[in-house]
Amino acid sequence: MRRRRDIVLARFPFTDQQQTKLRPVLVLAEVPGAYRDFLVMFASSQLTQALPGDIVLAPADAAFAASGLKVATVFKIGKISTISVDLLVGQLGVLEKRTFDALVAALVHLLVSPG
Secondary structure, eight states, X not given: OOOTTEEEEEEEEOTTSSOEEEEEEEEEEEEOSSSOEXXXXXXXXXXXXXXXXXXXXXXXXXXXXXXTOSSOEEEEEEEEEEEEGGGEEEEEEEOXXXXXXXXXXHHHHHHHSOO
């Protein structure tokens, strides 16, 4: 069972579609419909790739322990995808509500900002 705020490992295909790589993602929502699809936000340990609006969760943050992440991680508000439940392979942890709400607010801001 996947829920909003879960941080999970997902299998993402390489460009050649022959191999996959496990990557952490944040579950934003289950997509309504006939299939078990989830809207997810990418997470990366490449902190230098953080852009305005992205949020970094570092080991010093109180919410880090519950996340299940091993290193400081940036949540990428501009990297959203809809993926099948079949690609979600393991739960790492849960993102606490305050940080999740900040990410959702940053995503909404990105979507409604003129640009």
